[in-house]
Structure formats: structure tokens, C-alpha cells
Amino acid sequence: MKTYLFFLFLRLAVQLIGGSLLIRPALSFTEQYEVVGSSDPVLAVSGEDVILPCSVKPLMSVVDMRVEWFRLDLKDSVVHVYDDHVDKNTDQSQSYRGRTKLNHQELQRGNASLKLASVRVSDEGRYKCFIQSKSWYDDATVDVKVEAVGRPPVITVDGFDHSGGLCLQCESEGWNPEPVFEWLDSEGVSLSSETTETHRNTDGFSVKHTVTVYERDNNKIHCRVKLRHHMLETQIVTK
DSSP states (O other): OOOOSSOTTOOEEEEEETTEEEEEEOSOOOOOOEEEOOSSOEEEETTSOEEEOOEEESOOOOTTSEEEEEESSSSSOEEEEEETTEEOOTTOOGGGTTSEEEOHHHHTTTBOOEEEOSOOGGGOEEEEEEEEOSSOEEEEEEEEEEEBOOOOOEEEEEEEOTTSOEEEEEEEEEEBSOOEEEEEOTTSOEEOOSEEEEEEETTEEEEEEEEEEOTTTOSEEEEEEEETTEEEEEEEEOO
């Protein structure tokens, strides 16, 4: 809860002079501001840099204030700290070391946006930008979504079934969010996967699908993995 160091409702000083009231503006006010982030998720691409927006309004310098960025969804989540006119990142989370930057010149314009370099899938999450002056503080949240294109799919032969069908397995890893997987025959007709496995770790999603085909029907099988406008595909000739 925000704390007020002065009576915010005391806007006017009243002085009684000669039986009449003299009303004049009070000389002391609490400096108030609102911290603004982004109402929409910030979309980042794995391996590239991204800016996490954060600023104050009305426009004022935050050079003399404390600026702290941290993750809401992780323990030991200090991302970046600026205080006493310098960056203070001794307690910064190891995964962010050397990858964060505040533009000190922009702080004079009330802009405390954070540059995050070489984005990783593990950077996806909810961030908080906290700005504190001597008499006020406020914060805003920024949701970061990371898109990662995985490795090309690999098809392997896993033997034959009792009917002579060729058992194929296709796998790919490093995707985020979860991709769309598809088997196609030589005519471009979609084949249903018989088994599917999906796992997620700090590097993204890994997928593994299997299918059984019969050489008399198909001589070329395609394995395709798609994510939005990205697509990776490989094929195997069965005869």
C-alpha cells in the first residue's frame, strides 16, 4: 500500500486575519506520479534484444529516484537496480548478468525502460518496474512473451510392425510457444500421429511424434513443424 508522508488532502492553508478568512495555496505537496508499463504483452524473439517499457507520468526526471526491475514469477528475481545515480547489480540474478541496461540519459525524461539483450526462452514471464522517490512510489507490470524457432526436425526409422508397416519417429526441440506438428504423405495428405510426446524446459518445447506407413502406399514422407509464419520440414524416402 502506498504511504503518504504528507497530508495529501491539505491543499490550502487557512489563516484568520481580522475576522476574515484568507485562503492561500499550501507551500508543500507530495510529489506524485504514475508508473506506466505496457497493457499488451511485449513480444520478443529468442537471440535478439528487446525493450521493456516503463515511464512515469506526468513527465519528470527519475534520475534521483530508485528504479528496480524484477520478475514476479521467480525467486531471486532481481533483474536490474538503479539507485544513488548508479546501477547496483550485486544482487542481480545470475541469468541476467551482463544482459540488462538502463539508459541514464533517458532517466532525465522519466523513461526507465529496460533493454534486455540476447533474449532467452527462460526470459518469458511477468516483470515489475518499481520507481521510488523520497516521498512516493509506484510500479507497473510488463508481460514478456518469447518466440523461439526450434531445430530442424529429424526423422528416424524405428523398425516394422507386424503388418510390415514402417514405423517412423520425428522429433524437434527448442520451440516456444508449442509448435504445430504434421506428417504428410507423398501426395501432401496429412497423416495422423500414432503417439505424441511434448516436453517443456528452459530452452522451450520439444516434440516427438510417430507414424506407421506402408511402402506400397507412400514413397516419401514429410515431417513438418510450424510456429506462426515459421516452418521447418524434413522428409524421408521409404523405397
